[in-house]
């Protein structure tokens with residue numbers, strides 16, 4: 001390593017002259033005297049701040065407030081610019097090689113508006129200013145300083161207790177030990193001493209420089225590595241320090257797995273068990289059938305019976321019924337609007353003579369009936385059923401009309417729910433029709449929740465009831481209202 005020029009450490013070197021004064025007023029007066037004599041590098045030390053000492057020392061106005069102001073203004077423009085770029089810059093405008101993101105239209109508000117941007121702006125001004133004030137204070141005070149020659153003076157220790165000191169630095173252009181000493185004494189000093197450079201070496205051991213340099217270099221490696229990684233494409237996922245549940249082993253449905261002997265990723269149901277929340281033992285609710293109290297395992301038995309009941313072959317409806325539904329579909333428009341829509345009197349249910357007996361259908365829904373439920377039923381019916389059965393349930397939905405128009409030979413018309421045999425059905429049977437379908441009609445239990453299926457069943461019954469409604473059935477208020485509308 002090249003030899004550095006250093007002051008000769010063995011020759012004691014004067015660093016300055018220190019003088020103690022009896023009080024704050026004396027210190028201010030002395031400081032004024034010295035600066036008046038032309039001394040520039042004069043420092044005052046006191047246990048507490050003294051008014052007027054800056055002025056007496058002719059200390060230059062500190063730079064820090066201006067630096068903090070600059071930082072605050074920087075915060076202001078950074079915040080406004082950032083928010084403009086993020087929210088309001090024309091889409092895909094290029095800025096420093098980056099393309100601006102979307103303009104967000106939120107409740108018709110302007111893309112850029114000062115009031116909306118104040119909070120972030122305020123925060124950034126405070127952030128920039130306070131950080132600058134804190135670190136600026138350290139920098140301007142040349143902190144942290146590990147040691148100061150003044151600390152070697154016994155007397156100086158009182159500076160934080162009850163001592164008032166003036167120090168004239170040897171770097172002052174006017175400095176000479178003798179003249180400075182006498183100037184300080186003349187200004188009323190109680191005691192004066194010269195501060196010397198320590199006789200022994202005061203440089204750090206060379207090792208420490210090396211260790212410092214190496215650890216600084218090592219500390220720079222991670223940020224450099226991150227910066228490089230951020231701009232380099234990578235085929236592997238980025239390194240994640242906190243994984244949480246970002247990545248975990250999982251099996252997609254219907255895939256193979258080597259984990260289990262049978263090669264399936266999903267486990268089949270264990271026979272005789274029921275998943276949590278799957279205990280559907282309420283036969284009224286889930287099957288529309290009164291429970292059979294006398295039979296053990298009522299639900300399973302009822303389910304089995306129902307399955308065989310629903311499995312009856314697709315027997316075509318008896319002639320009468322088919323004609324009836326076809327008619328209803330054909331003249332759907334009129335029937336929906338006028339009274340001619342009364343269901344055919346002699347319609348017979350399409351029954352297979354070998355069909356199993358009817359289950360014990362419930363006649364009331366398994367939950368309290370509310371107006372909200374009826375509304376829900378109407379809405380769901382119009383979504384799921386009206387396409388085939390028509391909004392009034394006459395079997396004249398748009399699909400049915402179109403099929404008739406195309407004269408589809410295999411088309412089975414949707415049943416008119418006002419057909420007599422349907423109007424006689426208990427609600428449990430309608431619920432079962434919706435859930436499991438009937439003959440050509442598919443079941444809807446996969447699409448429609450059990451509550452909604454009950455709501456639709458109720459609405460179907462409401463539609464049927466409507467057909468036989470009399471004037472007396474309408475509340476007087478509503479009736480009057482209707483009359484007035486007429």
Ligand code: HEC
Nearest residue numbers: 317384385388412413414415417433434438439440441444
């Ligand atoms: C894709 C068209 C289609 C949709 C949607 C549809 N149905 Fe049907 N529905 C039919 C057909 C077709 C029949 C007659 C089946 C047969 O006789 O083979 C029928 C029959 C019926 C019957 C008479 C059952 C009986 O006992 O004969 C009722 C009640 C019924 N549907 C209610 C509904 C309800 C409620 C919905 C809504 C959840 C619905 N349907 C949705 C086509 C449909």
